[in-house]
Amino acid sequence: MDSFDAIVVGSGFGGSVTAYRLAEAGLRVCLLERGKAYPPGSFPRSPHETAKNFWDPSSQLFGMYDLWSFSKLDALVSSGLGGGSLIYANVLIRKPETWFVNESIDGGYERWPVTREDLDPHYDSVERMLDAQPYPFDQKPYEDTPKTVAMQEAAGKLGLSWELPKLAITFARPNEAPAPGVEIPGGDDNLHHSPRSTCRLVGECDLGCNFGSKNSLDLTYLSAAQRRGADIRTFCEVRAFEPVDGGFQVSYIEHRPGQDGDPAAPPLRGAVRARRLILSAGALGTPYLLLRNRSAFPALSPALGSRFSGNGDFLGMIVKARRLQEEGGDGELVPRLLAPSYGPVVTSAMFMPDAHDEGGTGRGFYIEDAGYPEFLNWLVENNVLTMSHRVGRFLLRRAWSAATHSPKSQVGRSAADALSKGLFTATSLPMLGMGRDVPDGRVFLREGHLDLDWDLTASKPYFDRLNKTMGEVSKSLGGRYWASPLWLLNRLITVHPLGGAPMGRDRREGVVDSYGQVYGYPGLSIADGSVMPGPVGPNPSLTIAALADRSAERIIDDHRRNPAGRP
Structure with a gap:
């Protein structure tokens, strides 16, 4: 049985950062990822291939999209080397300082045992590694991006602050002006050995970038971790783990999907040992693993499963936007082109302040423009x-x-x-909302399956306010507003599930401390979105990565103080 200094389960923002930092410090690291690697050019686009791109090994599906459905909420997460970075919108926004709230946990409020000051150095480190940069809106051909122009205008009309958030996207070659679709020198220096090019502005970020323009975790942290000796194993799905001999033993199955239509072969069983175990399977995967293996960890906090949140995710749509033919006059209303497929998925964000912010009320949120690939326009129009x-x-x-x-x-x-003029899609624009919903959900096991106890009641004022603001954004651009159809059914969908193994000041309040170390089990840590005691507010990826960076430093310090005891 192979032995390591540390085993990392999962390769999302927590796992990839942790694996890199530990390998960089000289620890022998094994990373277990249940999904497969996706080099640039391998993300499916055809209907036939996309239909197979879901995760359900029991049905011989080993794809990227892992969809969970609960009674009041659906959640979409990613399975693959690089985790959610493969399909996220690349947005890196720091959690506002005032949103690290320290309130009573009664009634659905959260208590953060870390501060913005604690995380700022780690935010800096992650942004450098992911080469974070704002959309180059001040240069051609980016300055005329219709959806970015429209969102800036709408924010001004509504008196909301507007920003170009940092994105984990490469827009330019080193020391050159941004230019779409040019080869990145040395871009093949990654674990896939695949060449890369700058962003081609085709709105395909959420389907996986086939051009390697996204600075996803496989192209950054994981490639660097592998160069430093990390043992990265794909198709390895962890099923069990337990304390043993001063460390941990992790048991997994290795999936063997069929090739070229052949059926999958029976999975192989494997096991590894390490002194340290870091769970980074996500806000659904990590609580699920802990709940399934709770008998091996009887001292786990009673807070396991609690503080679940969807990070306030909400989808709205501007449709049939219009503008005056002559700005400022009494001219005729003509279609306003928003061109959602031009640019990366997200280019800008507007901000609604929170009651914790000066002049704010209620629970705050962000609204971001969103895009999608051009072929969806054809699907709708034709x-x-x-x-x-x-x-x-x-x-x-x-x-x-x-x-x-x-x-x-x-x-x-x-x-x-005979062809559609395409005005419906050209004058429409999705909007992504996220913010401080109430983290009062709880995940638990029911007949061996993960279930969620959550309803909309406590968070409804937040969603009503977000919904109303999206309507005002649409109106300010001369458009109509459509809320997500799920909203009409009193359901929501999230791509940012959080909580389930929250941090707290002690074992009663949280499963882990502020460094992600599990109370009662030295050597066992969690580094993913499950440790959040409440919503991040903006896109949570950067905060998850920063917390993991901070947690990794503590693991490295502990290892240097006590390097003995390897299993």
């Missing part, structure tokens, strides 16, 4: 039903012209009419 109607009309006209011996031979206009 689907089978509408396309067949227009093409049928075109063919009837051609048949009539032939029957009447029409002399008109140029029919470009008729052919153009």
